[in-house]
Structure formats: structure tokens, C-alpha cells
Amino acid sequence: MKYWRKPLDVERIKVPRGKVYLIEERCKGCNFCIEFCPVGVLAASEGFNAKGYHPPYPQNEEACTNCGLCEVICPEFAIYSLPRDGKEQEPHE
Amino acid sequence: MSQVEKTTVVPLKHPRESLLREERLPHIWCSGCGIGTALNCFIGALERSGLPLDKVVIVSGIGCTGRAAGYIKLDSFHTTHGRAIPFATGLKLANPELKVVVFSGDGDLIAIGGNHFIHAARRNIDMTVICVNNFNYGMTGGQVGPTTPAMAKTATSPYGNSEHPFNLPYLAAASGAVYVARWTTLHVRRLERSLTEALLKEGFSFVEVISPCPVYFDRMNRLGEGLDMMRFYRDSSEIAHGSDPRKADIELRGKIIVGKFIDMEKPTYLDFQQEIQARMEGEPL
Amino acid sequence: MSERILRGEFFMSGDIACAEGALSAGCRFFAGYPITPATEIAERMAERMPQVGGIYIQMEDEIASMSAVLGASWGGLRAMTATSGPGFSLMMENLGLGIMTETPSVLVNVQRGGPSTGLPTLVGQGDMMQARWGTHGVYEIIALSPTSPQEFFDLTVRAFNLAEKYRTPVLVMADEIVGHMSERVVIPEEVPYFPRRKPNFSPGEYPSFQPDEDLIPPMANAGEGYHIHVTGLTHDERGYPATDEFTQERLVRRLVEKIRGHKKDIIMLEEKGVEGAEVVVCSYGISARVSLWAVELARREGIKAGVLKLLTVWPFPEERVREVASKVKAFVVPEINYGQIALEVERSVCGKAEVIPVSHMGGALYKPEDILKAIRKAAR
Numbered sequence: 036m037k038y039w040r041k042p043l044d045v046e047r048i049k050v051p052r053g054k055v056y057l058i059e060e061r062c063k064g065c066n067f068c069i070e071f072c073p074v075g076v077l078a079a080s081e082g083f084n085a086k087g088y089h090p091p092y093p094q095n096e097e098a099c100t101n102c103g104l105c106e107v108i109c110p111e112f113a114i115y116s117l118p119r120d121g122k123e124q125e126p127h128e
Numbered sequence: 129m130s131q132v133e134k135t136t137v138v139p140l141k142h143p144r145e146s147l148l149r150e151e152r153l154p155h156i157w158c159s160g161c162g163i164g165t166a167l168n169c170f171i172g173a174l175e176r177s178g179l180p181l182d183k184v185v186i187v188s189g190i191g192c193t194g195r196a197a198g199y200i201k202l203d204s205f206h207t208t209h210g211r212a213i214p215f216a217t218g219l220k221l222a223n224p225e226l227k228v229v230v231f232s233g234d235g236d237l238i239a240i241g242g243n244h245f246i247h248a249a250r251r252n253i254d255m256t257v258i259c260v261n262n263f264n265y266g267m268t269g270g271q272v273g274p275t276t277p278a279m280a281k282t283a284t285s286p287y288g289n290s291e292h293p294f295n296l297p298y299l300a301a302a303s304g305a306v307y308v309a310r311w312t313t314l315h316v317r318r319l320e321r322s323l324t325e326a327l328l329k330e331g332f333s334f335v336e337v338i339s340p341c342p343v344y345f346d347r348m349n350r351l352g353e354g355l356d357m358m359r360f361y362r363d364s365s366e367i368a369h370g371s372d373p374r375k376a377d378i379e380l381r382g383k384i385i386v387g388k389f390i391d392m393e394k395p396t397y398l399d400f401q402q403e404i405q406a407r408m409e410g411e412p413l
Numbered sequence: 414m415s416e417r418i419l420r421g422e423f424f425m426s427g428d429i430a431c432a433e434g435a436l437s438a439g440c441r442f443f444a445g446y447p448i449t450p451a452t453e454i455a456e457r458m459a460e461r462m463p464q465v466g467g468i469y470i471q472m473e474d475e476i477a478s479m480s481a482v483l484g485a486s487w488g489g490l491r492a493m494t495a496t497s498g499p500g501f502s503l504m505m506e507n508l509g510l511g512i513m514t515e516t517p518s519v520l521v522n523v524q525r526g527g528p529s530t531g532l533p534t535l536v537g538q539g540d541m542m543q544a545r546w547g548t549h550g551v552y553e554i555i556a557l558s559p560t561s562p563q564e565f566f567d568l569t570v571r572a573f574n575l576a577e578k579y580r581t582p583v584l585v586m587a588d589e590i591v592g593h594m595s596e597r598v599v600i601p602e603e604v605p606y607f608p609r610r611k612p613n614f615s616p617g618e619y620p621s622f623q624p625d626e627d628l629i630p631p632m633a634n635a636g637e638g639y640h641i642h643v644t645g646l647t648h649d650e651r652g653y654p655a656t657d658e659f660t661q662e663r664l665v666r667r668l669v670e671k672i673r674g675h676k677k678d679i680i681m682l683e684e685k686g687v688e689g690a691e692v693v694v695c696s697y698g699i700s701a702r703v704s705l706w707a708v709e710l711a712r713r714e715g716i717k718a719g720v721l722k723l724l725t726v727w728p729f730p731e732e733r734v735r736e737v738a739s740k741v742k743a744f745v746v747p748e749i750n751y752g753q754i755a756l757e758v759e760r761s762v763c764g765k766a767e768v769i770p771v772s773h774m775g776g777a778l779y780k781p782e783d784i785l786k787a788i789r790k791a792a793r
């Protein structure tokens with residue numbers, strides 16, 4: 036990030052980093068998360084899910100700050116975010 | 129020939145799913161409908177409130193919003209059309225330890241249920257009533273309702289609605305509710321906070337949640353998709369805490385006043401009953 | 414607070430006896446609305462409920478009253494409401510909800526002259542078919558009918574026990590005369606108490622509407638951690654809506670059979686002189702009282718007459734009636750309506766005996782002579 040003047044606490048304050056997880060099959064393509072993500076992480080994907088909707092995909096994953104807005108605004112409980120560092124929840128065995 | 133081992137993948141779990149009957153998902157609500165968002169905020173509010181969840185009971189009526197009771201993983205009752213509030217009254221008075229929440233729609237609570245709504249508010253029964261207002265009767269195909277704005281088109285007002293709608297915050301406040309707030313499904317953070325306050329408030333608390341209805345009301349009035357309505361809420365809602373609920377009327381395509389209108393204290397029905405019980409102790413028959 | 418329950422001999426009206434019967438049976442929630450001639454039940458409850466630690470609430474209408482009763486039952490209390498014809502009609506939808514959700518509850522109808530506003534202060538028995546068929550859809554119902562204040566007390570107690578045992582709303586179909594007449598009522602030290610069947614499994618282990626062998630599921634109340642879902646929609650054993658014909662067949666058949674299959678336990682009759690009779694007067698409510706005297710007069714005239722008093726009107730005791738029909742010449746069915754239970758008698762009798770209804774539109778009681786005339790005609 037470019038600063039005009041370096042903030043005094045820039046070493047101390049860490050901007051949270053998040054990772055978006057998508058339960059694709061639940062998505063109904065309402066686009067709320069894409070529109071209202073404050074930092075524009077998401078965009079509609081080209082592909083379809085089984086119901087024929089275009090689920091979102093993280094086109095700008097780096098920008099995600101784990102604010103959790105997508106998690107609460109999604110009517111389908113199809114998307115959420117978790118902190119990127121620390122325990123990651125990957126689909127696992 | 130080498131065998132490729134199939135790895136089992138543990139499915140992803142949404143953080144708020146623990147309060148949902150996930151075997152019932154995906155739910156029946158349309159793409160762009162705000163009821164899911166309202167439910168999402170409500171679950172967040174339940175978690176924030178710290179209430180013992182085994183004592184929380186959801187009561188709903190008939191209609192799209194009424195189906196929410198079937199998706200929440202708590203004691204839930206899907207009752208007859210308009211009668212969620214008196215049912216909830218019986219539950220609460222029979223077991224005051226329960227935290228009773230009514231989660232239903234504008235048609236169910238305010239048309240057929242209107243009488244019960246004003247009386248429960250008047251009695252100040254300790255319950256939280258969440259009314260998702262999408263300005264029509266969604267489940268049955270988008271008919272006119274008591275909150276449909278004047279001149280709006282619906283399935284049973286094809287030439288425009290000839291009636292004035294209720295102003296729900298005004299109605300609740302006039303009936304004696306001790307907590308009255310209105311938010312839209314866009315204001316997710318504030319809605320969640322308001323629902324938390326309403327849950328923890330003693331007495332009749334009422335939260336109206338304005339929601340899109342993309343398949344019926346919004347389409348019939350050429351208001352766009354769910355996303356268009358959300359953008360409209362962003363551009364045309366005005367947060368005015370403490371403002372006069374009389375001024376919170378909603379016109380078609382008009383400004384929406386949101387915020388917390390009323391937050392006051394008043395003895396509840398059970399408070400009076402407790403006073404009477406205390407007098408009974410030691411009194412001869 | 415148990416010392417606040419009445420015990421002993423009293424001179425009280427039917428309505429008061431009903432209220433006291435409910436209290437003795439453990440009812441601790443009453444939601445109602447004033448309506449002649451049931452208002453006295455509400456007023457007595459308003460006075461007595463706080464004394465025994467229960468709740469009385471006067472709701473805004475009868476619809477709300479029945480809703481609140483169902484809610485209170487799920488909250489864990491024995492709950493009741495009392496009304497008359499116009500209120501009975503209003504309560505029908507929620508009676509259906511109670512049946513569909515298998516909610517134990519008691520609904521008292523102190524019948525008056527109808528239809529519509531009718532005769533608020535005078536007797537009628539015109540709601541008997543409505544008791545059976547008043548709410549929409551397929552179901553079976555239990556309805557009891559007292560003939561005196563003592564029976565009003567006893568049958569209200571029985572109604573609560575049947576409601577809990579069969580997990581259903583139970584109707585007590587009284588009438589204005591039984592409700593308003595005053596007589597000796599004996600309230601015993603203790604009355605029979607059938608407790609609610611609770612699940613013997615932990616939450617999550619078992620579907621909440623899975624019936625036991627007798628077709629009745631155990632009932633977990635709200636707030637006990639079972640996370641039940643209760644809906645008026647056709648539902649499966651988990652309680653979840655399942656609107657298809659197979660679930661409908663399974664569920665609705667069970668709701669009917671759980672009552673029909675236990676008729677022996679549910680049906681209560683009183684017979685006087687039926688053995689060896691030529692004419693049997695089949696009656697219920699206040700009409701049964703007059704019938705007893707009419708039959709006595711008939712016997713004095715040498716007619717072999719008997720009385721079959723229906724304390725349980727629904728499910729209708731068709732087996733016993735059919736049995737009696739094969740041995741008698743005729744049934745006389747006096748009721749203060751234009752022939753309702755008479756139709757059931759006719760149906761059960763299947764032509765084996767004559768059925769003579771004695772009709773009175775309402776507003777007054779039969780004189781014994783009116784019934785005696787019919788008995789004489791039947792004996793010929």
C-alpha cells in the first residue's frame with residue numbers, strides 16, 4: 036500500500052487477510068456478494084452449477100480482508116470467509 | 129495396474145449452519161429473495177445474544193417467511209395463517225423461561241394476524257416479532273397485502289392498489305410495543321445488531337425487515353431483480369434513529385426510513401401476573 | 414398450592430364444576446373469551462388460576478384462545494378453553510392444527526340455540542355433527558357429553574386424561590342447561606391422572622413424530638432440547654413437511670386409527686334397562702336426563718323401554734348400537750336439534766330396527782311426555 040506519510044502504527048496493525056469458501060451447489064446467482072463485497076473480491080464465474088446459476092469466484096483473492104459480509108448477506112448460506120493464516124479449512128481427507 | 133484410491137472429501141460447512149437443518153437445504157426461497165438474508169442475520173443475532181438456545185422457540189405462520197421455522201434447528205412451530213402470535217403467547221405464558229420469537233411475513237402478521245399483533249403489543253407480552261415485509265403475498269403468487277404501497281400492481285390489484293398501506297413501525301408503536309425498528313436486507317450488520325437488541329429486550333419487540341420479492345412484487349412493478357432492489361435500498365434508505373414512526377410511510381419507489389424508532393421500558397404481562405401471584409401467597413382461599 | 418384445589422361436597426353449577434374439574438385434573442392454563450353460556454367457566458378460571466399458580470388470559474377472540482391453548486400445551490401445561498356455538502365455529506381451524514400436530518388440549522362447548530347468534534341464553538344441542546366434522550380434512554375426534562354438573566366435573570377430568578393419552582384435542586360437548594343448573598357435586602381427594610408420555614430417548618436419537626406401537630408418539634415439550642419441528646403441513650416422522658400422497662396416507666391414517674383403534678378404551682356408555690328392552694332411548698346431554706324419566710314412565714305403562722346414555726358421543730359407539738339393534742324394535746333419539754346423532758344411530762342400525770328421532774329446534778327442554786309419546790309409538 037502506498038502511504039503519503041508512514042502511519043506510526045503500521046508495523047503493529049495487521050490488515051486481516053481472508054479466504055473465501057463457496058458451497059457452489061447452494062448458490063442461486065443473486066449476485067449480492069459480488070456487488071456488495073467492499074473490496075471487490077468476487078465476480079460471476081463463467082461456469083454453471085447444477086441448477087444453472089453462475090456462482091461467484093474469487094477473482095481478486097488477495098484483497099479479501101475476512102470482513103464476513105458475504106457470509107451474512109448471502110441468502111443461501113453458500114459463501115463464507117475464514118482467516119487466511121492460521122488454521123485453514125480446505126476440503127480434506 | 130496401480131489402484132487409484134478414492135479420497136473422501138469432507139464437505140464445506142457454513143459457520144452459521146449449526147443452527148440450520150442443513151438436510152433441508154437448499155431452501156425454497158427464490159433467487160434474490162431477501163428472506164434468506166433475514167434468516168442469516170437472525171442466526172447471527174441468536175449467537176450474539178448469548179441466550180440459551182435450547183430455550184429459544186421460533187413460531188411462524190403461513191407464507192414464504194413462515195417457512196423459516198422449518199429451516200432453523202431449534203424448537204420451531206409452523207402454525208395456522210395469522211395465528212403465530214397467540215400461539216407464541218400461550219407458549220410464553222406456559223413456560224416463562226422460553227424465549228419466544230415470531231418470524232413471519234407481512235401478510236400473515238398484519239392482515240389475518242393484525243388483530244393478534246396489536247393485542248400482543250398492547251399486552252406487552254415478552255416476545256420478539258420479526259416481520260419480513262416484501263409488500264405482497266409471495267407464497268400464493270404475489271397478491272395485494274396490507275403493506276402494498278398505493279397504486280402498486282399485484283396479482284389482485286392489476287390496475288394498481290386502491291388502498292393505503294399500514295406503516296408498520298407506526299402500528300407497532302401505537303399498539304404499545306417497547307422496541308420498534310426497521311431495516312432492509314441490505315443493512316445486514318445493523319439488522320443483526322438490532323435483532324440482538326430486540327431478542328434481549330424484555331417486552332414486545334418488533335423488527336420490520338424490508339425484503340425484495342423478485343419473482344412477484346418487484347417484477348410486477350418493474351422494480352428489477354433482487355440485486356436492483358438492494359441497490360435501491362442503498363440509494364433510497366435513510367437511517368433516522370429515534371425519528372417519529374408516523375413519518376415512516378413507504379411509497380412505491382419512495383424513500384425508506386430505517387433505524388430504531390422506539391426503545392422504552394414498560395411492565396410486561398408476566399410482571400403484572402407475578403405481582404398478583406405474590407399477593408396470593410398466604411392469602412386464604 | 415395443591416391445598417387450593419377444592420375437595421368435598423359442593424352445590425355448584427355445571428360451568429363451575431367444569432372449571433373445578435379442570436383444576437383438579439391439573440389444568441394450569443386457560444385462554445378464553447366471554448360467551449354466554451360459557452362465560453362462568455372463564456370467570457371462575459380468572460378467579461381460581463392465580464390461586465393455584467396457573468395462568469388465565471382473556472384473548473382478543475376465540476381464534477386466539479384456541480391458538481394460545483395449543484401453544485401452552487407445547488409449553489408443557491394442561492390447557493383448556495371454553496366457548497359456545499359462535500366461538501366453536503371460530504375455533505375450528507386451530508382445532509385442526511391441534512389434531513394435525515397431536516397437541517393435547519381440551520375444548521369445552523356449552524351449546525346454545527343456533528345457528529348464528531341464535532339463543533345465547535337458552536339450550537341447544539345443534540353442534541354435535543360440527544364436533545365431528547367441523548374442521549376441514551380427514552380426522553377422528555373424541556367428544557364427551559355430560560348430563561349433570563357432577564358429570565361435567567368428571568368428564569372434564571376424563572377429557573384431560575384422554576387428551577394426554579391420545580395426544581389429541583378432546584371436546585366436551587355440554588349444553589346451556591347442564592352448564593347453568595346447580596346440583597350436588599362431589600370432588601374427590603384425588604382424580605385419575607394420566608401423565609404425558611415423554612420420550613425415553615435423547616435429543617437427536619429418534620424422529621420426534623415416530624409413533625410407539627399404539628400409534629401415539631411420545632411428546633417432548635418446547636424448551637427441553639429436542640429441537641422439534643411442529644407443522645400443520647402434512648409431515649413425516651421427523652416432523653418435516655412432506656407434502657406427497659404417501660406421507661399423507663401414512664400420517665392421516667395413523668391420526669384416525671390411533672383413536673378408532675382404541676374405541677374400547679375411549680367409549681363410555683351408561684345403560685339402564687337395555688337388556689330385554691323393546692324400545693331403547695339413545696340420548697346424550699340434558700336430553701338423556703329427561704329420557705331417563707320418560708323411560709321410567711314408559712316402564713310403568715308396561716313398555717319394555719331402556720336408555721342408552723352416550724357419555725362419549727365421538728367416536729360414535731356404532732358397535733354397541735348395532736348389537737342392541739338386533740334385539741330391539743326401535744330406537745328413539747331425542748336431541749335438541751333437527752336430528753344429528755339420530756343419523757349416526759340410523760347408520761349404525763343398518764335397517765335392523767326403526768329409528769325415531771325426536772326433534773326440538775332449541776330454546777327449551779323436552780317434557781318427558783314428548784319422549785314418552787315417541788316411545789309409545791315405537792312400541793306399537
